[in-house]
Amino acid sequence: MSIGASASGAGRTAAHAELSLIEALRQGDEDAFGRLVDQYHTSLRRVARLYVSNRAVADEVVQDTWVGVIQGLWAFEGRSSLRTWIFRILINHAKTRAVREGRTVPFAGVAADDVGGPEAAVSPERFRPADHPTEAGHWTSLPRDIETSPEGRLLSREAGERLQQTIDALPPNQRIVLTLRDIEGCSTEEVCNALGIRETNGRVLLHRARARVRAALEPHLGRE
């Protein structure tokens, strides 16, 4: 099990493709713009709804975002990925709207980068205490083994339903990080860039969010 970390060659190719896409958009290539809409519109709506209360306002935020993209094309220099940039525009608009609506805004204010107090991924009660002579910090209550069949790689319907509820119940900062990273498939770096937070803090929030989701789904994950 190894997790691919860097692929700078592929990264360069992607950056190059992105620059030609931006050039096409600047020249008014409508097919290219249509593809961009297909690729991001649903994602933008999902993320906008994490900031503003109702669907109509979220749709306005998304439309403003597209206008921002259309009008920003000539100024955009590709210092970040196109995706990061589009999310950043969205988040700016969404925050402005949320503030106007008097809502609590994720990552706003002085403590924007605050991750909150300590939070264990797994309840400490499930491990042997630190003063245990031979097995300090080892599991006492084991995580249940999960299915290994191909079908086992998917959640059961029941767990799938719990999944959305669990995401909705996350603290706002954790929810936005989890949404961008795991649902939208941004890299941790892109997420932190879009939100303007430090990467270490972004990863702490992601970790806590994932741990909470796993804990909530645990009863549905294991084999009976």
Add this chain to the structure above:
Amino acid sequence: MGLSTDMPCQELVELVTAYLDGALSPADRERFEAHWRTCPACRTYLAQMQLVVGSLGQLGCREAEENGAERDRLLTLFRTRGFHHRGPRERSVPLGVVDALASPGDHISYFWESEGEFDAAAGFLAPGVERDEVCVLLGHAAASSRVLAGLERRGVPPDDLERRDRLHTVSGQQPSDAMLQEISDRVRTAVDRGVPMVRVLGNLGWGHPGWPAERDVLRLEARVTDAIRNLPSVVMCAYDVRGLTGRSLLLGGLECHPLTIRRGALRRNEHHVPAEQFLETLALDAA
């Protein structure tokens, strides 16, 4: 149960995200994997976590919606609002200082005569503040501090805007090339941060000590129009009708700006001269 004493299970569960992100130090990564090999419970934990992450990813894929009508509307927006579009642009930027809209990329001169008209110029920044745009105050110190005081009076504390990176005060005491570069850099940096629009309010220091000569300021004014044409920005330059020379007003205020504001009215300016032609005439004048 894991036999490795090197990394307790309780520590491993806290490192899972960093591990999956490839963000562990080589030493920690080695300890992590060593424990993982010997501990079935932690293997299960990691597998659960990967299942959760994979399921979240599917949530993103599954929800592709039909955006037919929406897509057409956005394509129309692209067609009409994109800067590739030739012809007049949609006016969408409230000017604040007059009850009128400008288009992104506009370069406007604002002729003021009374102190009241000068103070009203701060109104140009007010809609920007409300819409979370970036405002750039470019000019000589006396004018800038008066505009800042004007913002304060409007209930917009400038320090708060500066802290949030929404207001930048820039001295204009540099050659026109550098100043032009600075304006375009400010816009690009703001856009990169996801800001929708940048407003620049200019109070150029014609003849002020430390400022470039009139000719260089004119060269700047002539080139701003093209430099910002394709950027999401509106630049408004204030012209002091009583204090400036006729030549500065005529060449700078009129010939360098496609739009003017005078006595509360925004007008298209037929005296505007394209930059190339303007600069050529300017060079001939000097010779």
